[in-house]
Amino acid sequence: MHPVIQGVLTIVIGVGGCVGYFYFSNMILDKVIFPARETRPNRTIGLPVVFGLPTLALVLGYAGPLVLQALAGEASMISAVFAVAVTAMLAYYLLKFALWAFPVDTVSPGDNINRANKVRPWLFLFPAMFALGLYLAYPVVGSFWRSLFDRSGANFIGFGNYMDLFAGSSFRTAVFNNLMWVLVVPAMATFFGLLVAQLTDRLKWGNIAKSLIFMPMAISFVGASLIWKFVYSANPDIGIINATRDFFGMAPVDPVQIPFWNNFFLMFILVWIQTGFAMVILSAALRGIPEETIEAAIIDGANPFQVFFSIKVPQIMGTIVVVWTTITILVLKVFDIVYTMTGGNFGTHILPSYMMTYMFRDDGRATAVAFVIMILVLPVMIWNIRQANKEMR
Amino acid sequence: MDNIAGQKSGLSIVVNITVVVLVLLWLLPTIGLFVSSFRDRDQISNSGWWQAPMAVDLNFRTRADTDDEREVNGSFVIEGNVFADPALASRFPDATGRVAAFGGRAVAPGEFTVGTTAELRSGALLTVMEDGSFRLEADESFGARGPLIYFEARTPPQFTLANYNTVLRADGMDRAFINTLTVTIPATVIPILIAAFAAYALAWMDFPGRGLLIAAVVGLLVVPLQLALVPLLSLHTSIGIGQSFLGIWLAHTGFGLPLAIYLLRNYMVGLPRDIIESAKVDGATxxxxxxxxxxPLSFPALASFAIFQFLWTWNDLLVAKVFLPSGAASQVMTVKIADDLLGSRGGDWGILAGAAFVSLAVPLVVFFTMQRFLVRGLLAGSVK
Incomplete structure (x- = not known):
């Protein structure tokens, strides 16, 4: 089947399936299982739907086949026992819930509506929770588990992959470079973003300037790398940097091959992309500063620099931190720039690009590198969750 | 408002100049590649794009035609014009031009100035005038094959669509473009619906564990994609999806959900409570x-997430490399450029620039037409 037709079909099935799922599941809940006008939940349909079908699915689709395989010697006994235990536990809770939701006695008329409303949030949440669990939560565990095995995935080697990684110099270079990226890119992007946000604040053509500086946000990392490959080219007739050097009579250099400093040339590409993001958010924050505080400072005789550093920056500190952490997280994900510009040569590997050298070749190593990235992200993650909790209170 | 914050005219000039410099710094690299994508490929490597409107000195060579050989006073002479060579007709259509320098060796094509007479290694004497007419003189006959004449000539600036033509027709970029669209559209549409329902539940429904779920979404927002690659690819393989379009749609849906739920929930929480409560009183489910x-009320937030997801899936390299097969039939543009063109045509800047702009065109159009929504979405996601 042609991919385009397949795509259209997927949209139709996906969207139709979503709408259908939400519509019919709500209808069944309100009309069939907990009919609002009745004084009793519909036990004959409710029990099989809530308890019977999921249990049957678990037995037929998960525990049953594993037990049969284990009996035939094709699967390990432990996994079969584990599957049976999980199935039994889930079935027990489902039954408990079903018996609570569908009592034999009559209940007051409002009770059915209340019960339906208690179930409904989970109907709304189910597809999202399923997808999040499968595509983001499970991989954290799955990757860690896989990283404890060797290349073939058959032999458990504990932290062997991690030991090998830390023993290798290329991995240490990648970690060191990555730490530099994490320090430099968010700092420079936030600095330039703040600078542009402040400078364009009262400029007549400020919006056009902001729009142009924001533009690299739309450009892919690959496209941006290509654009800068052109700028960095060692040929003075192509690269504007070497053209300038040529103009002053200096010999051409290849910026991406200068040891150590080449990392900074690569970092600047990401700074170039992310400055627009920082600028947009910081610019909105600057606009949100109460005018009175600035006026009071001016009346007290503060010069523009004092106004900026002593009045404005402290008031938007919270936003600056949010921008900083957001860019930090991004830095730990981007492998495209290093991959396109140098392929990790000349000592420019960072962890995400280093991981890709093992992808498809040694899954154990690849997942170990990925988990190291996860550990680096962890502090930011915890901080984010705490911030979010604080806001909700 | 213009007079506050102590704006002095001197400072204002400095501010203006600084912003101009910054904007130029941010814009020039893109303009450079854009201009280059329309330039003739020989011209790209012989003069910088900033000199694009000017004529370029390019090197050419032509072979003196021995049919024109004459014997004059005991020596053999060939006279002719370097621009008359039919092989150079595409460059000099009316067979005229201006020679800047000439030479007799490929390594030094411009070692002699026009109008002078130079002795070639074969012993022959060569004179090339500025208008291209040359005179070769030697003591012996030149034989069947005349000597090669190298020269530098000014060529007028040439702007062409040839790079785009090559990229789209011969290099399979058209196929990659379709593939990118095929990946992007379902991967943008599907997560929106799923996320909208979940965001509504998290914003307006009361149930135990709501706070925990919101915290989980915030936490998943920063889970590095790299972690998901290996376990999910093996999961896809084991359930028969493998590396395919279906697989990448599912992957993008999963990866896009945390941001979608987070953005939409933040927006929906801000909707007026009265409307929702009065609807409930009126008996709406x-x-x-x-x-x-x-x-309908959340349209701005839906639009801004759609733009994010669109740009992100369109520009993505990592997920496409892992979840799509690597053959040409399913390559998206980023993979095509990074793996194919940069590898095999690393030096061909015309092709690379053309390919880059084919892949940038759609995001840039989306960006400039829908910037409003994009900014709003960014603010909803970050500013507290």
Whole structure:
């Protein structure tokens, strides 16, 4: 089947399936299982739907086949026992819930509506929770588990992959470079973003300037790398940097091959992309500063620099931190720039690009590198969750 | 407002100049590649794009035609014009031009100035005038094959669509473009619906564990994609999806959900409580409230997430490399450029620039037409 037709079909099935799922599941809940006008939940349909079908699915689709395989010697006994235990536990809770939701006695008329409303949030949440669990939560565990095995995935080697990684110099270079990226890119992007946000604040053509500086946000990392490959080219007739050097009579250099400093040339590409993001958010924050505080400072005789550093920056500190952490997280994900510009040569590997050298070749190593990235992200993650909790209170 | 914050005219000039410099720094690299994508490929490597409107000195060579050989006073002479060579007709259509320098060796094509007479290694004497007419003189006959004449000539600036033509026709970029669209559109549409329902539940429904779920979404927002690659690819393989378009749609849906739920929930929480409560009093179910009230009111947030997801899936390299097969039939543009063109045509800047702009065109159009929504979405996601 042609991919385009397949795509259209997927949209139709996906969207139709979503709408259908939400519509019919709500209808069944309100009309069939907990009919609002009745004084009793519909036990004959409710029990099989809530308890019977999921249990049957678990037995037929998960525990049953594993037990049969284990009996035939094709699967390990432990996994079969584990599957049976999980199935039994889930079935027990489902039954408990079903018996609570569908009592034999009559209940007051409002009770059915209340019960339906208690179930409904989970109907709304189910597809999202399923997808999040499968595509983001499970991989954290799955990757860690896989990283404890060797290349073939058959032999458990504990932290062997991690030991090998830390023993290798290329991995240490990648970690060191990555730490530099994490320090430099968010700092420079936030600095330039703040600078542009402040400078364009009262400029007549400020919006056009902001729009142009924001533009690299739309450009892919690959496209941006290509654009800068052109700028960095060692040929003075192509690269504007070497053209300038040529103009002053200096010999051409290849910026991406200068040891150590080449990392900074690569970092600047990401700074170039992310400055627009920082600028947009910081610019909105600057606009949100109460005018009175600035006026009071001016009346007290503060010069523009004092106004900026002593009045404005402290008031938007919270936003600056949010921008900083957001860019930090991004830095730990981007492998495209290093991959396109140098392929990790000349000592420019960072962890995400280093991981890709093992992808498809040694899954154990690849997942170990990925988990190291996860550990680096962890502090930011915890901080984010705490911030979010604080806001909700 | 212009007079506050102590704006002095001197400072204002400095501010203006600084912003101009910054904007130029941010814009020039893109303009450079854009201009280059329209330039003739020989011209790209012989003069910088900033000199694009000017004529370029390019090197050419032609072979003196021995049919024109004459014997004059005991020596053999060939006279002719370097621009008359039919092989150079595409460059000099009217067979005229201006020679800047000439030479007799490929390594030094411009070692002699025009109008002078130079002795070639074969012993022959060569004179080339500025208008291209040359005179070769030697003591012996030149034989069947005349000597090669190298020269530098000014060529007028040439702007062409040839790079785009090559990229789209011969290099399979058209196929990659379709593939990118095929990946992007379902991967943008599907997560929106799923996320909208979940965001509504998290914003407006009361149930135990709501705070925990929101915290989980915030936490998943920063889980590095790299972790998901290996376990999910093996999961896809084991359930028969393998590396395919279906697989990448599912992957993008999963990866896009945390941001979608987070953005939409932040927006929906801010909707006026009165509307929702009065609808409930009037007997509307949650499903009706969601479809009739929340969805239409949340349009700006839906649009901004759609733009994010669109740009992200369109520009993505990592997920496409892992979840799509590597053959040409399913390559998206980023993979095509990074793996194919940069590898095999690393030096061909015309092709690379053309390919880059084919892949940048759609995001840039989306960006400039929908910037409003994009900014709003960014602010909803970050500013507290």
């Amino acid at each position: 949650d499903f009706q409230i969601f479809v009739r009230i929340i969805l």
